[in-house]
Amino acid sequence: MQNKTRCPDSILAPILAHAAQAVGATLDGVSVKITQGHGAKMAGLAYRDTMAIKLTLPKCGPDSVDLAYRFWALCAHELGHIRDYQSLLRGENLEFSYYTNAHSQRAMRHDSRPQEVRAERYVAEARARIASGALQDAPILDLAIYFEGCR
Numbered sequence: 001m002q003n004k005t006r007c008p009d010s011i012l013a014p015i016l017a018h019a020a021q022a023v024g025a026t027l028d029g030v031s032v033k034i035t036q037g038h039g040a041k042m043a044g045l046a047y048r049d050t051m052a053i054k055l056t057l058p059k060c061g062p063d064s065v066d067l068a069y070r071f072w073a074l075c076a077h078e079l080g081h082i083r084d085y086q087s088l089l090r091g092e093n094l095e096f097s098y099y100t101n102a103h104s105q106r107a108m109r110h111d112s113r114p115q116e117v118r119a120e121r122y123v124a125e126a127r128a129r130i131a132s133g134a135l136q137d138a139p140i141l142d143l144a145i146y147f148e149g150c151r
């Protein structure tokens with residue numbers, strides 16, 4: 001993990017480990033780079049060719065717990081893509097599409113791409129396990145406490 005933020009590894013590493021486990025990905029062989037964002041803004045990308053994710057950590061928000069949950073969901077979403085890339089390497093067949101049909105160069109709306117629908121489903125399932133108490137949320141609350149101190 002390349003941590004370019006002010007937030008210590010001891011808070012970020014458990015969030016990543018939790019999010020990876022929650023969506024069924026492994027962090028083995030995955031390169032993670034986290035940069036420092038401003039305000040409540042955050043961003044993420046997953047790269048299939050290099051098996052890498054890049055994340056931008058928000059700084060502060062009006063609701064620290066909500067902000068921590070949203071950053072966790074972002075990590076889980078990008079790691080959901082990594083889960084799919086890892087499944088492909090194991091020979092599983094998964095649908096990926098970027099265009100509305102094979103003959104069209106018209107881009108498919110981002111959120112309706114099958115890989116995005118799958119990643120959001122992994123996150124929703126993980127959220128439901130947290131809500132039911134089957135999955136603990138201690139690393140997310142530790143991040144919330146960190147955000148509280150950032151004001």
Ligand SMILES: [Zn+2]
Binds near residue numbers: 077
């Ligand atoms: Zn995505």
